Amino acid sequence: MLYQSDKNEIPFNGQFEDSEEESDELSEEDSEDDGLQNRRRRKRRQLVNNNKLLIMNVSDTQYAAVKFVGKILNKFKLQYTPYQETQVWDFCWTDNAVLPETLARMQSHQRINHFPGMYCIARKNYLGKNLNKMAKQFPDEFDFYPKTWMLPSDISDLRQNIKKIKYFIVKPEASCQGRGIFLTKQVESIASEHCVVQRYLHKPLLIDGLKFDFRMYVLLAGCDPLRIYLFKEGLARFATQPYQQPNQMNAEEMCMHLTNYAINKDNPNFVFNTDEQQMDVGHKRSLSSVFKLLSQQTNIDELMAKIKDLIIKTFCSVQPFLQSNYTQPDNHANNMCFEILGFDILLDNTYKPYLLEVNHTPSFTADTPLDAIIKKNLIRDTITLMNINLKVKNDLQQLQKEQMQRRVLGKKPKISNEEKKSLKIQAQIEREQYESQHLGNFEKIYPSDKSYEDYLQHAQKLYEEWTGANIRRNIKKDNFTEREKLIQQRQIQHSITVQGSVDSRNKLDPSKSSNRKSLYKNITIKKENKQNLINKVFSNPQKSMTELPQQQPLELKIQDRDDNEIASEDQQNTSKFQENIDRFKRPPSFYTMKSTKQHQELQIADFFNYKRISFPDTSPLSQPNTQQVLQISSQQQLKSSAQMTRKFSIRKSNKSKLKSSESDQEAKKEMIQAFNQFSQIQQQQQQSSFFQSQQQNFQNQQPQQNGSFVKPKVFNLKLQPPHFKIPSFPILMQQQNYYKLRYD
Numbered sequence: 001m002l003y004q005s006d007k008n009e010i011p012f013n014g015q016f017e018d019s020e021e022e023s024d025e026l027s028e029e030d031s032e033d034d035g036l037q038n039r040r041r042r043k044r045r046q047l048v049n050n051n052k053l054l055i056m057n058v059s060d061t062q063y064a065a066v067k068f069v070g071k072i073l074n075k076f077k078l079q080y081t082p083y084q085e086t087q088v089w090d091f092c093w094t095d096n097a098v099l100p101e102t103l104a105r106m107q108s109h110q111r112i113n114h115f116p117g118m119y120c121i122a123r124k125n126y127l128g129k130n131l132n133k134m135a136k137q138f139p140d141e142f143d144f145y146p147k148t149w150m151l152p153s154d155i156s157d158l159r160q161n162i163k164k165i166k167y168f169i170v171k172p173e174a175s176c177q178g179r180g181i182f183l184t185k186q187v188e189s190i191a192s193e194h195c196v197v198q199r200y201l202h203k204p205l206l207i208d209g210l211k212f213d214f215r216m217y218v219l220l221a222g223c224d225p226l227r228i229y230l231f232k233e234g235l236a237r238f239a240t241q242p243y244q245q246p247n248q249m250n251a252e253e254m255c256m257h258l259t260n261y262a263i264n265k266d267n268p269n270f271v272f273n274t275d276e277q278q279m280d281v282g283h284k285r286s287l288s289s290v291f292k293l294l295s296q297q298t299n300i301d302e303l304m305a306k307i308k309d310l311i312i313k314t315f316c317s318v319q320p321f322l323q324s325n326y327t328q329p330d331n332h333a334n335n336m337c338f339e340i341l342g343f344d345i346l347l348d349n350t351y352k353p354y355l356l357e358v359n360h361t362p363s364f365t366a367d368t369p370l371d372a373i374i375k376k377n378l379i380r381d382t383i384t385l386m387n388i389n390l391k392v393k394n395d396l397q398q399l400q401k402e403q404m405q406r407r408v409l410g411k412k413p414k415i416s417n418e419e420k421k422s423l424k425i426q427a428q429i430e431r432e433q434y435e436s437q438h439l440g441n442f443e444k445i446y447p448s449d450k451s452y453e454d455y456l457q458h459a460q461k462l463y464e465e466w467t468g469a470n471i472r473r474n475i476k477k478d479n480f481t482e483r484e485k486l487i488q489q490r491q492i493q494h495s496i497t498v499q500g501s502v503d504s505r506n507k508l509d510p511s512k513s514s515n516r517k518s519l520y521k522n523i524t525i526k527k528e529n530k531q532n533l534i535n536k537v538f539s540n541p542q543k544s545m546t547e548l549p550q551q552q553p554l555e556l557k558i559q560d561r562d563d564n565e566i567a568s569e570d571q572q573n574t575s576k577f578q579e580n581i582d583r584f585k586r587p588p589s590f591y592t593m594k595s596t597k598q599h600q601e602l603q604i605a606d607f608f609n610y611k612r613i614s615f616p617d618t619s620p621l622s623q624p625n626t627q628q629v630l631q632i633s634s635q636q637q638l639k640s641s642a643q644m645t646r647k648f649s650i651r652k653s654n655k656s657k658l659k660s661s662e663s664d665q666e667a668k669k670e671m672i673q674a675f676n677q678f679s680q681i682q683q684q685q686q687q688s689s690f691f692q693s694q695q696q697n698f699q700n701q702q703p704q705q706n707g708s709f710v711k712p713k714v715f716n717l718k719l720q721p722p723h724f725k726i727p728s729f730p731i732l733m734q735q736q737n738y739y740k741l742r743y744d
């Protein structure tokens, strides 16, 4: 044996009767009975009441070994009231899975022997799915699991592999003890069944001509972060019929192909081990005795390293899921749950270990001395390692009491995240120290020197894909733009509501002229100024441009009360004109509008699209008069222009300008260039009308991301630069990535 039992310890013979089992139900009359037994019961009750005994709830366990270890070795008070119905227990041992709600109801000093959500590896189909996913990313590292298909979903992939594989082993999705398992070549016949199909490992390692597998006990002591211990002792379970590779004759011989104790114990060949001193005989032996045998043929350390590795990887594949089910943010020691899992491992004839299944409720039946000693020691060492004792409970309760008092007195200090982190680290250090000194027959296999970070990260990624958390996170990343979009949409609605209390979609519908009117009802165009301006510009363009007034404001005002920020991006005007005039075709440059909560006023300049007036003569010296200009303009149907310039200048209520995208100077320079390039413009004039070209240009553009154009809130509208003429053409509008025409 690899481990030593304490010689002074009370021996466990596999049986246990609790004389106090009924004590909880004792009536007052019973307690008046002065029998010796009742006096003992009363004394124990007093101790419990005085917090001098730990209460272990065993209402949901059938195993004598558990009760024996609890009561005889640890002196716990056993409680038989269903653990879901009472909260007056400190430690619960159940033979069934627990729900997240159970954990959520528990207090930090309480302990339970299962993690919620462990079915993610305990059910064959989930184990298969999780490991298959990991194997896709790490094919060489996750090849310890025989190729597995979950039917009916994986049937097409299975069909592709039918020819490559001799025999399949078919298992129910969630079953145990070999129930419902069979071997087959004909997977087509079960294509529509819900089951797990696995490559049958037809060359297992044999001892005495018999197939065998290992039951290894693994203690998961924490899931966030993972803490994994491997019990040094376990079981080797043998088939009872000499092994032959599967064929039509023997495929149904369960006692040849399956090593389950539940199946083989009924075979007349089965030899029971009756002497705990001789663990290397019979069809169920100790793990250590088989390792001793194998050590003559192979390197056991290497084999053990591979087994530990596969155990850790299996947990890595589901760590994010377990962590998400472990909802105990204040349990800094990460120790309210623990779980003993049975890993079934098969060796092939090259000594390569394969994981067959993980059992989350391994049997603690102690029907032979071998079982009794191994299982009793396993449970005992687990309870010791998990530090389940009265002192810990009392310390924790004392802490809670103090916190409660502070809260009642209003003195509760706020724990920052940093403090929480350091509390967690502190708790983990203490735990590390304690566990390293109380390992018993356990060996810590994780955390280890080897890094499993890649697997954990990939598992996290898979988990997030599965839950959609990755999408949410990406959205968060994009939140800046998203938020801006939302803000802008809200601004549109806000401004529109301010204007006329009409639904924004109606507001922006170009077909609804009443809405348009209300949106721009405050715009007053000073026609006189406009005409003067045109005259000025074109009587002597070179000269007048330098003399142009800075701004010709058209004003529209809306009070803005919300915090907001709008940014509008340059939109590249598409083809139609040569490169050298691209700048003129460009719709608005990058503008920013800002406002603060109170009294902010935005000034929007050049709200409309402007058209550059074209000239018949390329020479700047030949200067047409205004009449000519207008005439030419109408004749050419404004083909040359499509100058979509919108400018938003922003001004706070204190009149200070926050941002202005392009200076007037620049505009003037552009004007000069425009004149020089006039002849080129003419050549490029398209047959389409100005309206068509504008429409096309806009439609060719990428949708403006923020929609700021249609979302002005405060309108101090300015005509800028003055050398443009306000066209009597539709204004192209955009909302929610759609461009709409608005006729003004």
Ligand code: ADP
Binding pocket: 146, 169, 171, 175, 176, 177, 178, 179, 181, 198, 199, 200, 201, 202, 213, 257, 258, 259, 260, 344, 346, 356, 357
């Ligand atoms: P159960 O939970 O019902 O025990 P297992 O998956 O553990 O189901 O399979 C039962 C037995 O079948 C194993 O103990 C092993 O002997 C045999 N077995 C299972 N899978 C395979 C396999 N892929 N190749 C060879 N034998 C297998």
